[in-house]
Amino acid sequence: MMLKRGREKWILEGHPWIFRAAVAKEPKGQPIGEVVDVVDWRGKFIAKGFYNSHSSIPLRVLSRDPDEIIDAQWMSKRIHQAVVLRARAFDDEVTSAYRLVHGENDFLPGLVVDKYGEFLVVQIHTLGMDRWRDVIAEALMLHVSPKGIYERSDVGARQGEGLETLPVGLLAGEEPPEQVDFLENGMKFVCDVRTGQKTGFFLDQRDNRVNVAAFCQDAEVLNCFSYSGGFSVFAAQGGATRVESVDASEPALLLAKENLSVNGFDSKDHPCIQENVFDYLKVCKEKSRQFDVIVVDPPAFAKSSGALKRASRAYVRLNRMAIDVLKPGGILVSASCSSAVDDDTFLSYLRTAGAETRRDIQVIKTHFTSIDHPGFVAFPEGRYLKCFFCVVT
Numbered sequence: 001m002m003l004k005r006g007r008e009k010w011i012l013e014g015h016p017w018i019f020r021a022a023v024a025k026e027p028k029g030q031p032i033g034e035v036v037d038v039v040d041w042r043g044k045f046i047a048k049g050f051y052n053s054h055s056s057i058p059l060r061v062l063s064r065d066p067d068e069i070i071d072a073q074w075m076s077k078r079i080h081q082a083v084v085l086r087a088r089a090f091d092d093e094v095t096s097a098y099r100l101v102h103g104e105n106d107f108l109p110g111l112v113v114d115k116y117g118e119f120l121v122v123q124i125h126t127l128g129m130d131r132w133r134d135v136i137a138e139a140l141m142l143h144v145s146p147k148g149i150y151e152r153s154d155v156g157a158r159q160g161e162g163l164e165t166l167p168v169g170l171l172a173g174e175e176p177p178e179q180v181d182f183l184e185n186g187m188k189f190v191c192d193v194r195t196g197q198k199t200g201f202f203l204d205q206r207d208n209r210v211n212v213a214a215f216c217q218d219a220e221v222l223n224c225f226s227y228s229g230g231f232s233v234f235a236a237q238g239g240a241t242r243v244e245s246v247d248a249s250e251p252a253l254l255l256a257k258e259n260l261s262v263n264g265f266d267s268k269d270h271p272c273i274q275e276n277v278f279d280y281l282k283v284c285k286e287k288s289r290q291f292d293v294i295v296v297d298p299p300a301f302a303k304s305s306g307a308l309k310r311a312s313r314a315y316v317r318l319n320r321m322a323i324d325v326l327k328p329g330g331i332l333v334s335a336s337c338s339s340a341v342d343d344d345t346f347l348s349y350l351r352t353a354g355a356e357t358r359r360d361i362q363v364i365k366t367h368f369t370s371i372d373h374p375g376f377v378a379f380p381e382g383r384y385l386k387c388f389f390c391v392v393t
Helices: 009-013 072-089 133-144 156-161 203-213 230-237 250-262 277-286 305-324 343-357
Strands: 023-025 035-039 045-051 059-063 097-102 111-116 119-124 148-152 168-173 180-184 187-191 220-224 242-247 272-274 291-296 326-336 361-367 386-392
Touching: 009 045, 035 059, 072 097, 072 111, 072 133, 097 180, 097 203, 111 133, 119 133, 133 148, 133 168, 187 230, 187 250, 203 230, 203 326, 203 361, 203 386, 220 230, 220 277, 220 305, 230 242, 230 250, 230 291, 242 250, 242 277, 250 272, 277 305, 291 305, 305 326, 305 343, 326 343, 343 361, 343 386
Parallel strands: 119 148, 220 242, 220 291, 242 272, 291 326
Antiparallel strands: 035 045, 045 059, 097 111, 111 119, 148 168, 180 187, 326 386, 361 386
16 A cells, blocks of 8 residues: 555654555555555555554554554553553452454554453454454463453444445353443443443543542532433432432333442432433423533534534533533533543533533533543544543533
8 A cells, every 4th residue: 555645754653543535556456354565655654553444444454564564462561562551550449341452543443342340342443453353362361361252343434344244242261141240440331242332331431430539528429321320329429318220211210229239329329221312301490400510422413524523512402401400519520422522522512511501611620531542642533431520510
């Protein structure tokens, strides 16, 4: 593959994607999904990676070393490096669920591996990585020794790669139970790795859940888009007198009730409410209900830059409605998991919501992803999560 003049700069700086607009010549006769070399307009080697002519990202970089051989040994080495990084950070007696492989950010484009106790869940997003499924499973069994490895490649991103199948099922070892137990910062949780959202739990918010607990002593807390109650459990653990978990999904709320219960919290004091969040906030305002702490952690409103205009309205509206039912001096915890929304853009949404409610918003803490979700400085697309802790007066 040859790049257009000047387009090599991004790759030399460390970006792992080559977009179609940067390509001058695609390789002829090269099977898709295979590894190809990339050269600049003068023919000088730049990188090598998975090639896929069906994708808007026809090459995903694997290495910038012309002598490096991409084979099963290379894959095993990369996976081992990712596993070792996490082993430094986590004690399974305290936290036994975390991300082991974070795609491009661990030099493994299109591969996600999450650990839940004794089981691993794998997602494969790209054609190139899809061809290495058996090698990946073998390497994970070698370096992690889990009871079982379950695949959850039921993700829409595969269609953009020309992959028509959305495989789900056992890859190696034992079949996981319907509910897998794990620990997060000493708290007990269960998740559904077979049919739950993502791979079963939102591991990337781990640090933010702990941070929320610090603001919840004697507080009334509202957890919007609560899913299986991660923020709710830590809010209750932090001393909240009442936590309301609101989500549209009944299965998610059943898990939330169980997660509260296994940690000794009564769902009568901490109710799980099946409702559209926007509708619930509207009713709270009509009834003049107010909360001390509100967590707003919605699904990605903008999955691409083309959806930003519509997403901006949704983010502003959601935060405005949350502020409307937040006590003066209360804590707003507002997050976005969309890579299309950068930090400054998200802050502009909060600024607009504050102006529309005539409330002042003071950011007291910002947080992005934790050590198991690393990100390259040259890869802004990989820095998707941002979370702002705010005092609203």
